[in-house]
Amino acid sequence: xxxxxxxxxxxxxxxxxLQRRIRRLEERIAQxxxxxxxxxxxxxxxxxxxxxxxxxxxxxxxxxxxxxxFGQTSEHVTGKSDAxxxxxxxxxxxxELDYQVIAEDRAVERxxxxxxxxxxxxxxxxxxxxxxxxxxxxxxxxxxEVTASKxxxxxxxxxxxxxxxxxxxxxxxxxxxxxxxxDDVVAMPLIGSIDxxxxxxVLETLLAGVAETRxxxxxLDITGVPVVDTxxxxxxxxxxxxxxxxxxxxxxxxxxxxxxxxxxxxxxDMSAITTRSTLQSGIAAAIRRS
Numbered sequence: 001x002x003x004x005x006x007x008x009x010x011x012x013x014x015x016x017x018l019q020r021r022i023r024r025l026e027e028r029i030a031q032x033x034x035x036x037x038x039x040x041x042x043x044x045x046x047x048x049x050x051x052x053x054x055x056x057x058x059x060x061x062x063x064x065x066x067x068x069x070f071g072q073t074s075e076h077v078t079g080k081s082d083a084x085x086x087x088x089x090x091x092x093x094x095x096e097l098d099y100q101v102i103a104e105d106r107a108v109e110r111x112x113x114x115x116x117x118x119x120x121x122x123x124x125x126x127x128x129x130x131x132x133x134x135x136x137x138x139x140x141x142x143x144x145e146v147t148a149s150k151x152x153x154x155x156x157x158x159x160x161x162x163x164x165x166x167x168x169x170x171x172x173x174x175x176x177x178x179x180x181x182x183d184d185v186v187a188m189p190l191i192g193s194i195d196x197x198x199x200x201x202v203l204e205t206l207l208a209g210v211a212e213t214r215x216x217x218x219x220l221d222i223t224g225v226p227v228v229d230t231x232x233x234x235x236x237x238x239x240x241x242x243x244x245x246x247x248x249x250x251x252x253x254x255x256x257x258x259x260x261x262x263x264x265x266x267x268x269d270m271s272a273i274t275t276r277s278t279l280q281s282g283i284a285a286a287i288r289r290s
Contacts, residue, residue: 059078069143229266
């Protein structure tokens with residue numbers, strides 16, 4: 001065994017140099033211990049669950065949050081496999097994710113809904129851990145509960161849908177306004193193109209308005225409708241027939257010469273609808289009749 005003198009000789013016969021080197025080593029060890037303590041404190045206080053497994057799928061580290069997700073302690077999890085730690089329905093999933101991450105050399109992310117707790121949502125992220133020379137040391141896993149944020153997102157989506165539906169309803173009312181003229185007469189000026197959806201809106205607004213106001217005459221003004229084709233004419237006929245079932249009649253106004261020619265050319269039976277050239281003349285005729 002070499003004595004102190006022999007060791008000093010190996011270091012050039014300088015005991016002070018040996019002491020300096022020993023102090024530097026001790027300082028370095030203290031630094032490493034401080035860094036390790038800080039890293040451990042960080043991992044143990046993260047609001048997420050963290051674990052590390054070696055390439056064979058054996059847990060080498062997990063913070064308390066990870067262990068608590070599965071009713072375990074960190075000491076119990078370390079050195080165990082997924083099958084020994086996780087519920088039977090989750091163990092194969094976790095192991096498959098490890099295989100996928102290693103095979104594809106990329107991080108994999110997926111949501112776990114109701115898997116860890118009924119009504120809960122967790123974001124599961126698995127990634128590779130590399131050491132020196134790009135050697136794979138194992139896989140890391142981070143599990144973050146996103147139940148509250150997902151619920152808030154769903155509530156925002158539901159609220160947004162409600163706003164959209166309210167806006168659509170308001171637009172429908174604005175696009176097909178039913179204007180009371182007298183107690184017995186209401187008018188609906190139509191503006192813009194009329195497609196199948198718009199025609200259905202017109203019919204719904206018309207029937208609801210007639211039922212509510214108990215009007216006996218409904219004036220449909222098509223002055224602002226640029227094109228009157230078979231679809232528009234058919235919609236007007238359906239509206240007239242539906243209104244007639246409620247005990248009211250329909251008067252069609254705003255018929256331009258080219259529109260009259262189109263209606264005649266279509267060969268549709270318009271006998272159930274009274275017509276006038278302008279809205280003003282239609283209102284005057286409806287008031288005289290009422």
